[in-house]
Amino acid sequence: MSIIKMLDEFSSENLMSKKSSRRDMFGTLSSFGKKAAIAAVPFGLASKSTKASAATSMFFDHVGPLQLALTLEYLEAEFYLRALESGVLEGGSREETAFMQISKHESAHVDFLMAALAEDSIDSPTFDFTAGGAFDPFNEGDTSMEVSRAQMLALAQAFEDTGVRAYKGQAGALMGTPYLEPALQIHSVEAKHASEIRRIRGLKGWITGNDRGDGMPEATQDVYDGEEVTSQAGIDLVGYDYGDSPIAGDVTAAVTQAFDEPMSGETATAIASLFIVDES
Amino acid sequence: MKKPVVKLELQDGKNSGSSRRRFIKMSSLAFAGSTLLYACSEDDDFNPGMEPEPEPEPEPEVFDLGSGDLGILNYAYALEQLEAAFYTAVRSGSYYSGAPAEEQELFDDLYNHEVIHREFFRTAIAAATADTPEAMLPDLEFDLEAAGIDINSRDSVLATAMLLEDTGVSAYNGAGDRIAMADYLVIAGKIVSVEARHASAIRSLLNPNSPDFAGDDVIDENGLDPAADPADIYSAVVDLDVVATPFTANNLPAPQHES
Numbered sequence: 256m257s258i259i260k261m262l263d264e265f266s267s268e269n270l271m272s273k274k275s276s277r278r279d280m281f282g283t284l285s286s287f288g289k290k291a292a293i294a295a296v297p298f299g300l301a302s303k304s305t306k307a308s309a310a311t312s313m314f315f316d317h318v319g320p321l322q323l324a325l326t327l328e329y330l331e332a333e334f335y336l337r338a339l340e341s342g343v344l345e346g347g348s349r350e351e352t353a354f355m356q357i358s359k360h361e362s363a364h365v366d367f368l369m370a371a372l373a374e375d376s377i378d379s380p381t382f383d384f385t386a387g388g389a390f391d392p393f394n395e396g397d398t399s400m401e402v403s404r405a406q407m408l409a410l411a412q413a414f415e416d417t418g419v420r421a422y423k424g425q426a427g428a429l430m431g432t433p434y435l436e437p438a439l440q441i442h443s444v445e446a447k448h449a450s451e452i453r454r455i456r457g458l459k460g461w462i463t464g465n466d467r468g469d470g471m472p473e474a475t476q477d478v479y480d481g482e483e484v485t486s487q488a489g490i491d492l493v494g495y496d497y498g499d500s501p502i503a504g505d506v507t508a509a510v511t512q513a514f515d516e517p518m519s520g521e522t523a524t525a526i527a528s529l530f531i532v533d534e535s
Numbered sequence: 536m537k538k539p540v541v542k543l544e545l546q547d548g549k550n551s552g553s554s555r556r557r558f559i560k561m562s563s564l565a566f567a568g569s570t571l572l573y574a575c576s577e578d579d580d581f582n583p584g585m586e587p588e589p590e591p592e593p594e595p596e597v598f599d600l601g602s603g604d605l606g607i608l609n610y611a612y613a614l615e616q617l618e619a620a621f622y623t624a625v626r627s628g629s630y631y632s633g634a635p636a637e638e639q640e641l642f643d644d645l646y647n648h649e650v651i652h653r654e655f656f657r658t659a660i661a662a663a664t665a666d667t668p669e670a671m672l673p674d675l676e677f678d679l680e681a682a683g684i685d686i687n688s689r690d691s692v693l694a695t696a697m698l699l700e701d702t703g704v705s706a707y708n709g710a711g712d713r714i715a716m717a718d719y720l721v722i723a724g725k726i727v728s729v730e731a732r733h734a735s736a737i738r739s740l741l742n743p744n745s746p747d748f749a750g751d752d753v754i755d756e757n758g759l760d761p762a763a764d765p766a767d768i769y770s771a772v773v774d775l776d777v778v779a780t781p782f783t784a785n786n787l788p789a790p791q792h793e794s
Contacts, residue, residue: 349744356746363758423724427717433792439711440759442724443704446731447749447760451739459644460736461729488722490658492651500623500650509647514725515732 317432318375320425323520324438325368327421329379330527331414332361334392337384338411341393343403350408350455357411357448364441371434381532384410389474405470408456413475415449416462417526418442420478420518446515461512477526482516601670602786604719605663607710609672610765610787611723612656614706617777618699619653620677621684622646625696628686638740645696645733652726659722675780682777693741700734701753702771703727708762712790731760764790 335358338344344351369376384392392410394403422442429435450460458468465483467475485493485507492510502509600609622645625631631642664671685691707727714720735748754760763771769784 352744352746353748356749360749360754360758363756367757367759419728423721423728426711426720426724430714430717430720431791436708436712436762436790436792437757437759439708439724439727440762443708443727443731443760444749444754444758446728447735447754450732450735451748454736454739460732461644461648487655487725488659488718490655492655495654495658497650497654500619500654502647502650503626503643504647509644510651512644513648513651513729515728516725517721 317429317434318372320428320438320520321368321372321434322375322377323425323523324422324441325365325372325377326380326527327414327418327523328361328364328368330382330530331418332358332365333379333382334384334410334414335361337393338407341395341403341407343392343394343400343407350404353448353451353455354411357415357452360444360448364444367437367441371437382530383532384530386474386529390472406472408452409471409475411452412449412456412458412468412471413478413526415445415452417478417518417523418445419449419515420482421520421523423515424517424519424523426517459512462515463508464511474529477522481518481522483511484514484516485510487514598673598780598782599786600672600782600784603788604715605660605670606784606787607714607723607765608656608660608663608719609670610710610784611707611726612653612660612672613675613778613782614703614768614772615649615653615656616672616675617677617772618649618703619646620675621679621695621699622649624679624686625692628692630687630689630692634689641736641740642692645737648729648733672782673780675778675782677777678779679777681779682775684777693737696737697734697741700730700737702763702768703730704734705753705761705763706765706768708760709764709768709790711762712792713765713788715788 335354339351339354339358344354384390385395390406390410391398391403392407394400398406419442422438422445426435426438426442429438453460453468456468456470462479462482465476465479465481467479485491492513493507600606600613622642625642626646631639634642660671661668679686683691684695704727707723707730711720711723711727714723738750739748741747765784765787772778
């Protein structure tokens with residue numbers, strides 16, 4: 256299956272209703288150990304009688320979310336490897352130090368997700384980090400080194416902030432599966448990356464409203480749209496009376512910073528697709 | 536059932552002449568096993584309203600975080616109370632008042648976010664326990680001094696901030712698989728990544744131009760952050776001696792999967 260086809264399917268409804276066979280389920284879970292697989296079954300049954308209605312129907316559908324995650328990790332892993340090889344970042348700079356650490360994590364995430372998906376794993380797509388010539392992050396064209404470096408950091412920010420939102424968007428689908436916890440453990444690492452890249456770029460480590468931040472190309476706005484939420488679980492946190500604990504500065508800004516918002520698989524797919532070469 | 540008598544008392548250091556220290560007053564007791572204290576307080580109920588001898592104060596009934604999703608919400612609320620109280624205190628200390636603008640702004644943001652998280656949980660839990668208000672975690676008291684935290688020292692403030700943010704990330708990651716309602720899981724997810732952004736920023740401030748923002752001291756060879764059991768977080772926080780209000784975490788839900 257080509258990556259584009261997989262991504263298309265991911266964002267369509269029929270993926271969500273596709274059921275793996277029971278045998279497939281055990282095969283997939285075997286990488287996490289039989290104990291986990293067996294422990295999963297009673298929960299799946301039990302959940303029918305509880306409020307966790309999502310869990311039963313989603314139980315067989317961890318493949319789609321994890322394939323999306325793997326696609327995003329492929330993208331990040333290759334991006335950082337090529338960035339470090341490009342010579343665009345100054346040796347020993349804060350940027351290079353950060354990229355080396357992040358690169359290590361993203362490559363580890365690829366390995367981890369491939370192992371978790373086992374026979375449901377997918378091959379890496381072919382990436383074009385120029386997005387069809389819009390960017391030159393690796394200084395392969397006649398762009399100045401300074402512009403390439405700025406683009407490289409801007410793309411890193413966009414990828415990390417997308418990763419945070421995309422993993423969050425899949426958490427519900429992974430509920431009741433052994434994959435939820437590791438997905439959360441990756442999710443917070445992506446947030447740490449995002450914070451450092453943003454700070455290197457002179458921004459705050461957190462997202463204010465749907466502001467993509469100074470120097471971010473307009474093409475990255477999709478990464479930030481939907482971050483401007485001011486109510487959580489029906490509670491208006493901007494109109495709230497903070498009493499003896501007044502918010503310092505702008506309340507709306509603070510409230511939107513305090514919560515990162517999930518992103519749908521469809522949006523994450525659309526963002527990743529900007530950098531994927533369609534080979535079909 | 537009588538409500539535990541605990542409240543957060545902020546001593547206003549500006550008026551007390553006792554320096555800029557604005558610490559969170561401890562009026563409570565050492566931590567003790569819940570079963571015993573529970574039994575004691577049942578006995579106390581035998582003689583309610585006895586005023587004359589204020590000492591020794593009757594043992595307050597020890598609050599348990601509870602079970603199910605409510606237990607997890609109370610657990611998160613306790614952590615957010617601690618973080619918010621810490622950053623509130625930091626902003627009254629001499630490190631903050633003399634810090635460069637960039638660091639002041641960072642601590643303003645951390646304070647804002649943790650207060651917002653705390654108030655979110657306060658409101659959400661109050662709504663969820665409208666019929667059983669005794670099931671809501673009360674306001675906790677903290678004693679930063681007893682925990683050896685010096686809000687006037689940059690080193691102490693940054694080290695404590697890192698500890699609290701790292702703890703928060705690990706705690707939320709470990710709680711995810713214990714949550715039954717999808718809505719609560721999403722909320723936890725919305726918060727944990729902000730805690731992780733904080734951890735990264737503090738770590739970056741502590742050791743600039745290093746890999747520490749996502750350091751190998753916490754992230755494993757698979758590139759995964761920790762996910763700690765509530766019992767471990769609970770012990771770690773109790774061991775800090777920072778929580779002056781005893782509470783227990785004996786009934787939190789088990790994970791749905793061993794990973």
